[in-house]
Amino acid sequence: MLLASWNVNSVRARIDNILGYLDSSRPDILMMQEIKTEEKNFPYNEFKNVGYNSFVSGQKSYNGVAFLSKKKIENINLKFFNDKLNQARIIVGDLKLKTKTIKLINIYVPNGNPIETDKYIYKKNWLELLIKQIEKTKKDYGNIIIGGDFNIIPDEIDVYNHKMYLNDALFKLEIRKKLRELINLGFYDIYRYFNNDKQEYTFWDYQAGSWQKNNGMRIDHFLISNNLIDNIKSVNINKKPRSKIKPSDHTPIECEVN
């Protein structure tokens, strides 16, 4: 089973790119972030026509997350924890396989810049609430996959010039520690698990020729609960969608699950 996660930066502006990606990579499940639209304007039919069901948490202009899935995803939950600003940043559901059920958690973590503002406080609080709720969930469910745009650069190797990002909400030590705390609940950063010292990115800014210069960062992740580690066959950052016409600034991360 191929599981993918992609910050599409508007599902409607990106519809041709997304359909192209589904056609060439055929993921069983695609977790999308930043769909930037309400449910009433979500292109359900375009995805239905190519064999995917949509499960959507929408919001006008900003944020928004969704699952596209060939199979049904059950017990969809848009209120995994109480986000005081009520932004559409998380969607949770159960994937029932023959031998097990996997809890799928699709997240779009707040950016948090600039760091001297409420936006940074919101990011930190959001991560703390997420960690608390994952800790609770871990007691009842062994099989958890958290995927999405974490807006966190895990380590120096994960960005083209880490010194430039020391006081950035994506790389501040305080924020990276939150990711570490989450992983320490019993997860693997599955990209790094399979790639010890490989330097690859999932995001390149639209500005300053970042893509051409490979000035990127690895901020989209899959965290796999310990129980599932033997079920993961491979992980791949698929750079093709970033090279297309009118691309998202992110590219998909893909994970092959038994």
Next chain:
DNA sequence: ATGGCCGAGATCCTCGGA
């Protein structure tokens, strides 16, 4: 040495992104 983008939504600019 510097600056370079893009999407949404309401107007021809602002906000947010990272």
